[in-house]
Amino acid sequence: MTGRRRHRRVPPDRTSTVRPLSSLRLHAPTVLLLLAAAILGLAVATARSPRVPERNITQRPIEVTTDGYVSSKTCQACHPAEYHSWAGSFHRTMTQVATPETVRADFNGTRVANTHGQPMNLERRGDEFWAEFDDPAWEGPENERPRITRQVVMITGSHHQNIYWYATGHDRGVNILPAAYLIEEQQWAPRSAVVLHPPGQSLPMLNGHWNAICIACHTTQGKTAFDTPFLSAPFESQTIDTTVAEFGIACESCHGPAQAHVEANRNPLRRYGLHFSGAPDPTIVLPTRLDPQRSSQVCGQCHSVWEFYDLPGERFANSEGLPYRPGDELGGTRFIAQPSVDQNSPEIRALVEGDPEFVRGSFWPDGMIRVSGREYNGLIDSPCFQQATDPERTLSCFSCHGLHQTPDDPRPIDEWAATHQVSTGMNGSDGCLQCHDFIRTDVTAHTRHAGG
Numbered sequence: 001m002t003g004r005r006r007h008r009r010v011p012p013d014r015t016s017t018v019r020p021l022s023s024l025r026l027h028a029p030t031v032l033l034l035l036a037a038a039i040l041g042l043a044v045a046t047a048r049s050p051r052v053p054e055r056n057i058t059q060r061p062i063e064v065t066t067d068g069y070v071s072s073k074t075c076q077a078c079h080p081a082e083y084h085s086w087a088g089s090f091h092r093t094m095t096q097v098a099t100p101e102t103v104r105a106d107f108n109g110t111r112v113a114n115t116h117g118q119p120m121n122l123e124r125r126g127d128e129f130w131a132e133f134d135d136p137a138w139e140g141p142e143n144e145r146p147r148i149t150r151q152v153v154m155i156t157g158s159h160h161q162n163i164y165w166y167a168t169g170h171d172r173g174v175n176i177l178p179a180a181y182l183i184e185e186q187q188w189a190p191r192s193a194v195v196l197h198p199p200g201q202s203l204p205m206l207n208g209h210w211n212a213i214c215i216a217c218h219t220t221q222g223k224t225a226f227d228t229p230f231l232s233a234p235f236e237s238q239t240i241d242t243t244v245a246e247f248g249i250a251c252e253s254c255h256g257p258a259q260a261h262v263e264a265n266r267n268p269l270r271r272y273g274l275h276f277s278g279a280p281d282p283t284i285v286l287p288t289r290l291d292p293q294r295s296s297q298v299c300g301q302c303h304s305v306w307e308f309y310d311l312p313g314e315r316f317a318n319s320e321g322l323p324y325r326p327g328d329e330l331g332g333t334r335f336i337a338q339p340s341v342d343q344n345s346p347e348i349r350a351l352v353e354g355d356p357e358f359v360r361g362s363f364w365p366d367g368m369i370r371v372s373g374r375e376y377n378g379l380i381d382s383p384c385f386q387q388a389t390d391p392e393r394t395l396s397c398f399s400c401h402g403l404h405q406t407p408d409d410p411r412p413i414d415e416w417a418a419t420h421q422v423s424t425g426m427n428g429s430d431g432c433l434q435c436h437d438f439i440r441t442d443v444t445a446h447t448r449h450a451g452g
Contacts, residue, residue: 058171058172059151059153059167059169059172060097060153060154060165060167060172060174061154061172061174061210061211061215061219061222061242061243061244062172062242062243062244063243063244063245063246063247064243064244064245065245065246066245067221067245067257067320067321068257068258068259068260069220069221069245069246069252069257069258069259070252070257070258070259070262071245071246071250071252072086072092072246072250072251072252074258074262075251075252075258078265079251081404081407082251082404083251084413085404085405085413085416086250086251086403086404088405088413088414088416088417089403089417089421090158090159090417091248091249091250091253091403092248092249092250093157093158093248094156094157094158094217094218094219094247094248094249095154095155095156095214095218095219095247095248096154096155096158096247096248097153097154097155097247098129098152098153098154098155098164099127100127102155102158103129103152103155103162104158104162104181104183105122105162105164105181105188106122107122107123107124107129107130107131107152108122108123108124109121109122109123110122112179112188114179114188114189114190115133115134115178115179115188115190115191116134116178116190116192117133117134117142117145117178118133118134118147120132120133120177120178120179120188121133128151129151129152129164130149130150130151130152131149131150131152131164131166131177132147132148132149133147133148133177133178134146134147134148134178135147135148136175136178136205137205137207150166150167150168150169150175151166151167152164152165152166152177153165153166153167153174154174154210154247156210156214156218158183159183159418160182160183160184161180161181161182161183161189161194162180162181162183163176163177163180164176164177164180164181165177165210168207168208168235170235170236170240171238171239171240171241172211172225172240172241172242173207173208173211173235173240173242174208174210174211175205175206175207175208175209175210176191176206176209176210177191178190178191179191180194182194191203196371198357198361207235208226208230208235208238208240211224211225211226211230211240211242212224212226212230212231213230215242215244216302216317216322217249217301217302218247218248218249219244219245219246219247219248219249220244220245220246220247220248220249220250220252220253221244221245221246221252221253221257221321221322222242222243222244222245222321222322223242223243223244223318223319223320223321224240224242224317224318225240225241225242225243225318225319226238226239226240226318227239227240229311229314229315229318230318249302253301253302253326254285254287254298254326254403255284255285255286255287255326256284256285256325256326256327257325258284260283261281261283261284264281264283265281265283285298285325285326285327287326287398287403288398290326290327291391292385292388292391292394292395292396292398292399293394293396294327294328294329295396295397295398296376296379296380296385296396296397296398297328297329297330297376298326298327298397299375299376299397299401300330300336300376300379300380300397301322301324301330303373303374303375303376303397304336304337304374304376304377305336305337305362305363305369305371305374305377306334306335306336306337307334307335307337307347307351308334308335309333309334309335309347313333313334322334335347336376336377336380337351337358337359337362337363337377338367338377338380338381339359339363339367340366340367340368340381341367341381343359343367362374362377363377367381368381369381375397376397379395379396379397382395384435393435395435399426399431399434400422400423400426400431401420401421401422401423401426402421402422402423403421405421406423406424408424409423409424410424411424429443
């Protein structure tokens with residue numbers, strides 16, 4: 001049995017008689033009510049903005065499922081519990097199209113004073129969001145800087161802040177608003193106050209930066225699609241046709257392209273054979289079944305400071321997407337910066353030559369990572385990762401975190417997501433004590449500071 005509910009055929013009632021047509025006629029009030037409901041439904045449907053097919057959208061990056069990617073909606077059909085926990089995570093909402101459902105800030109005639117230059121004016125036009133602000137591309141006298149009005153089309157972030165991106169009017173290129181919206185505080189803050197940068201330095205223009213850089217970690221299978229290398233020519237002179245398989249960090253970011261998996265498992269005999277045998281399914285990657293090094297690299301594809309080895313690697317990723325797939329050796333297609341051990345490597349020297357702040361901007365003098373969101377660089381420097389000989393005792397991302405909330409987790413899904421998807425019982429010192437139990441009786445003697 002498949003467990004699928006079957007429709008039971010009801011035998012005809014042989015004692016019934018055919019009812020006369022007159023008894024089936026509806027009363028006039030009922031007809032009027034049905035007609036009114038139909039008219040109201042038509043009016044509501046007409047009032048809504050019609051959904052424009054992604055391929056017809058020209059002013060922002062679009063979703064295109066190619067290269068074996070099928071989208072999280074396809075995964076939901078067979079994996080509803082996993083889909084539910086992912087849908088409640090901040091991975092899902094890392095990048096979203098700006099809609100009335102996703103925009104957290106109030107755009108209804110809002111005036112944002114704390115921005116560089118003149119205040120930013122926000123406006124909602126139906127289901128669209130617009131902003132008027134000083135032109136960041138102006139290179140003339142400051143007192144002559146013109147104002148521009150642009151449509152907000154995308155959002156990055158949904159945990160602590162919303163970063164809003166507007167259509168530049170040049171292909172699918174987007175740029176960033178001069179202020180970010182702080183969700184908990186429910187207020188706007190200038191971009192310079194929420195972005196890590198050296199004091200005294202002005203923030204650079206970000207024309208196309210989302211298309212070329214942010215896309216790598218804020219979407220699934222992003223293709224920047226610049227006709228020439230980013231920043232090698234004026235932004236306005238480049239052709240930009242950026243696409244993604246899915247906005248946000250979706251199922252296939254961590255499990256790999258799922259088309260072959262979906263097609264293979266349409267066979268119920270195969271599905272049940274794998275289920276009862278417990279054997280791994282070679283058509284999909286389960287990070288928790290990988291060894292500690294490879295499983296952590298699934299997270300490290302985004303949570304690390306890295307760079308391409310060479311220009312051909314960048315150009316390949318530009319047109320085909322990043323070549324790394326979950327389960328691969330991450331270092332095979334990108335350079336993971338680890339100044340503690342490779343400070344004098346050719347790769348580090350070349351990066352510092354191009355950007356003197358490359359190391360100092362992201363790492364402490366001893367080589368430990370100093371910026372948030374790049375925990376993989378710290379993990380691979382840890383003795384618990386480097387020196388462990390037993391996979392069961394090798395520190396990995398999954399030692400403390402779970403990408404899906406388990407059925408026995410009593411926390412509301414919002415709390416689980418807000419605590420960075422830490423597994424049950426792994427908050428505070430418990431994550432360390434699972435291996436280092438000998439310090440449990442006097443944790444402060446080991447850490448040299450009070451707990452809490």
